[in-house]
Amino acid sequence: MENLTIDTEFITLGQLLKMANVISSGGMAKWFLDEHIVYVNGEEEQRRGKKLRDGDIIKIQDIGTYKVIGLPDGQTDVY
Template sequence: MEELQFDTEYITLGQLLKMVNAISSGGMAKWFLSENIVYVKGEGEQRRGRKLYDGDIVMVPGAGKFKLAAAPDGNRDVY
């Protein structure tokens, strides 16, 4: 499992797909998700706008399994 860092409160599933090179542009996210099942925390997900947070585990067909880690930059709001 690969750790994937980001520096915002969350990223969307579409952003993650682009980060891991599963798609080459954001516009391809809808197509990719209609053809493939991506698993977020063990459950199938097809919404490109799904918010992903620190600690989430995501499995992307053809790209791998990723554990999301928010970079500790001190600028994020904590709720």
């Protein structure tokens, strides 16, 4: 499982796909989600705008599993 750290309250599923280098541009998110099975916290998800928050687990079949990690309150830098 790969951890993906965010510095905002949430990111969208489309942003996560780009952050994880699963897609090369945000415009590919809709196509990717139409062609691949993606689970968010164990439930199949196809909305690129789905909000992901600290602790969410995203499983992309045949690619990998990712966990969203939020920064502690007040911290704004990712190190």
